[in-house]
Amino acid sequence: MKLFGCAAAAQVKTSRETKGQFLSVNMAFSVGVMAAMYLTKGITGAHLNPAVTLSFCSLGRVSWGRLLPYSLSQMLGAYVASGLVYLIYYDAIMEFSGGVLTVYGPNETASIFATYPSEYITLGRSFLDQVMGTGLLMLCILCLDEKRNTPAPTELIPAIVAVIVLGISMSMSANCGAAINPARDLGPRLLTLTAGWGTEVFTCYNYWFWVPLVAPMLGALSGTLMYLVFIHWQLPDPDLPTDIFLPFTISGKQPTEAELKAAYHLLLLSATVKKETAAF
Template sequence: MLKHRALRVRNALVRECMAEFLGTFVLLLFGCAAAAQVKTSRETKGQFLSANMAFSVGVMSAMYLTKGITGAHLNPAVTLSFCALGQVRWGRLVPYCLSQLLGAYMASGLVYLVYYDAIMEFSGGVLTVYGPNETASIFATYPSEYMTLGRSFLDQVVGTGMLMLCILCLSEKRNTPAPSGLIPVIVAVIVLGISMSMSANCGAAINPARDLGPRLFTLTAGWGTEVFTCYNYWFWVPLVAPPVGGLIGTFMYELFIDWHLPDPGEPDGLSVLSTISDKTKQPSTTWDNESKVAHF
C-alpha cells in the first residue's frame, strides 16, 4: 500500500486527464476494432449493429473504469455541457478535451496495428476514403452520399442533444435517480439507442474526440489529406455540431425538467400521477359485507 501511495499522482488535474485519456482510449478501442472486424470481413464476422453494440460496451467499460475520478465524460461535448452547468470548472475544459482526443488517437493506432493485415488485404494496400474498398470509415465517421452539410449538421446536433437530455437526469435526486452502480449500463443503452436510430446518415459520432482523434490518425497513417477534404470538407461537422447539440440538450433539460423539480422536502412539487401512485399504495379499510375480508 505504501508503494502505491508513493506512485500516486499528486496533481488532481493530471489524474483527471489520465482518466479521460484512458477512458476514451477504451471506448474507441472497442468501437473501432469492431468496425474493422465487420468491414474487413465483408460482414461475415459481424454486421452494422456489431459496431453500435461495441461502442456501447466501450462506453460502459470506460465509465466503470473512470467514473470515480472525473465522472467519465469521454466526450468534449459532455465536458462543455457540464462546464456550462457549473458542475466542472472551465479551466478543465481544454485539458479534458485534449486528453480525450489523444486517447482516441492512440486507440486508433492500436486498432490499426491489430488489424493491419486485414486492412491491407481488404484494401489491396491502397488506403482510400472513397470506393467499395475504402477503409477510412473504420476509424472516423463519414456522411452518406445523399447528405448535405446542413442536414448533416442537424443530424449531429439532434443526436448529441438527445444524449445530454437523457443522461442529465440519471443522478438527479429530486427526480427518479438511477442507482449509481447502474448509471454506466444505462448510459451505454442510451448510446446504443442513439446509434441504432441515428447512425444511417453520418455514423452517429456525437463526440468530437471520437471523430477527430481517429481522423488525425488516418491523416498520419497513410490515408492522406483526403480524410479532411472529402465530402466538401465535411470533417468540421462532427467537430462543431456535437458541442452545439450538447448545449441545446442541456438547455432543454434545464428548461423543461430541472427548473420545475421540487426542492427537497417540498410537498407541492409532487406531480398528480405520483400523488395518485402514493395513495394507491396505502391500505384501504373498506370491508366486504359478506366475506368480512379487508381489501388492500
C-alpha cells in the same frame, strides 16, 4: 471506447460482414462506453466526450479550466486506441483495400476509424443530425442523478449511459455515423491522416470534417438548455428537513418556515462552494 468500437468496425468491414454486422459495431461502442466509464469514474468522473464536458462546465459541475485538458486527453486517447486497432488489423485492412488506403469506393477503409456522411445527405442536414443526436444524449443522461426525479442507482449509471448510446447509434447512424463526440471523430481522423490515408480524410465531402467537431458541442448545449427549461426548473423543491435549523434556534423556539428555507439555501450554497473549490 474507441478500442472496442473501431476494432468491431474493422472486423465487420474487412470480413465483408461475415464476422459481424452493423449492429455489432453499435454494441461494441456501447460496451466500450460502459467499460470506460467504470474505469475512469473515480479519476475524471468518466469524462469521455468534450461535448458532455462542455455541458457540465456550463452547469457548473466542472470548472471551465478543465475543459481544454479533458478534451485534449479524450482526443489523445481516441488517437492511441485507433492506432492500436490499425496495428492489430493492418493485414486485414491491406488485404481488403488492396493496399490502397482511401475514403471513397467499395474498398474504402477510412470509415473504420472516423465518421463520414452518406452520399445523399446535405451538409446542413448532417449538421442537424449531429446536433439532434448529441442533444438527445445530454437530455437523457442529465436526469440520471437528479435527486428530485427518481435518480438512477449510481453503480448502474455507466450501464444506462451505454444503453442510451446504443439507442442513438442504432437509430441515428445512417446519415453520418452518429459521432456525437468530437474527440471520438477527430482523434481517429488524425490517425488516418498520419497512417497513410492522407489529407483526403479532411478534404473529402466538401470539408465535412468540421461537422462532427462543432455540431456535437452545439447539440450538447441545446440538450442541456432543454433539460433545464422543461425538466429541471419544473421539478418541485426538495422537502425541507425539519431539524435543519435546530442547531441555530434560541430558547427552544420552533423555527419558522422562512427560517428553515433560509438555512436550507445557506447549506445549498455552502455545498456548491465546496464542490467548486474541489473542482479546482
